[in-house]
Amino acid sequence: MRLKYLISGCLFLILVGIESIAAPPGFLQGHLMFVSPREVEPSDAMPRQAVAPERYAAYPLIILSQEEKKEIARITADENGNYRVALPPGAYILDVQGRVAKHVRAKPQPFTIVSNQTVHLDMNIMIGVR
Numbered sequence: 001m002r003l004k005y006l007i008s009g010c011l012f013l014i015l016v017g018i019e020s021i022a023a024p025p026g027f028l029q030g031h032l033m034f035v036s037p038r039e040v041e042p043s044d045a046m047p048r049q050a051v052a053p054e055r056y057a058a059y060p061l062i063i064l065s066q067e068e069k070k071e072i073a074r075i076t077a078d079e080n081g082n083y084r085v086a087l088p089p090g091a092y093i094l095d096v097q098g099r100v101a102k103h104v105r106a107k108p109q110p111f112t113i114v115s116n117q118t119v120h121l122d123m124n125i126m127i128g129v130r
Contacts, residue, residue, distance in 0.1 A: 026113035028063070028094070029084040030122045032056055032077040053079035059096050059104075059125055066091040066110060087113045094121055 034055070056077040063073040063085070072092060077083045090113055096106040105126040111119050 023089050024115045025086040025088055026115055027084060027086055027118040028092075028111065028113065028121060029082070029118055030094075030120055032059065032061065032081045032083065033122060033124050034127050035124045036127060056081055061123060062095050062097050063087065064093040064095060064108075066093055069093070089113050089115050094123060096123060096125055 056079070059077075061075050061077070061083060062071055063075070064070060065072055073085055073087065074097070075083050075085050091110065092113065093108050093110050095108040096104075106123060109121055109123065111121050113119060
């Protein structure tokens with residue numbers, strides 16, 4: 001009988017311990033932007049062209065762990081180029097999955113997530129570089 005209570009008590013302490021170890025997530029949010037390396041002269045006659053939502057979907061963002069470089073999450077920017085994702089506290093790298101394609105460059109960006117805080121990090125994709 002005492003063994004039953006002892007086992008129940010140990011299980012309770014393990015479950016309470018696991019619950020207290022799990023820290024609340026933090027958030028990464030930002031904007032995906034396409035950049036041309038060629039200088040464009042501003043003109044009132046030519047309005048800025050909007051980016052088609054399909055273009056954002058063609059360049060999913062990946063979040064890698066900084067240490068092992070393992071993929072943690074994959075996110076796609078919404079129709080306006082914005083993204084937001086919840087992540088456990090830790091050190092990560094934001095990268096673009098399709099950046100190895102011809103004439104596409106993006107710089108991987110390290111960042112750190114802290115519980116209950118939001119990190120703002122924009123990702124620029126250079127299109128048309130050689």
